[in-house]
Amino acid sequence: MDELTLLIKQEIKKQYRSVRQFAFSVGIAQTTVVSALKNGVSGTGFNTVMKMCKALDIQVFDYEVPLVINDSVISLLQKYNSLDKLAEHTVQTVLNVEYERCKADALKSTKR
Secondary structure, three states: OOHHHHHHHHHHHOOOHHHHHHHHHHHOOOOHHHOOOOOHHHHHHHHHHHHHHHOOOOOOOOOOOOOOOOOOHHHHHHHHHHHOOOHHHHHHHHHHHHHHHHHHHHHHHHHH
């Protein structure tokens, strides 16, 4: 099964009590959701998949902004997705501090 289908299935389990409750709250036929989870979302309509992702707060990337998604980044994201709220906050805080440091260093380098 593909990664997006697995993620959707995991988030439905985490955020909703059942597929039935998820389908009802999102306004998608339960049979459509069950089929997508069983057969993979690649055979499901784009708008339906996007609606499911939006309801589950699964971000769809804007490919206008290039991103490097390599094995290291995927591993990091998988670990991040298993964290509790306190750990998420800690990681976000450290990431923001390091981002600002690197941004400042890059700015200094361009002024030389």
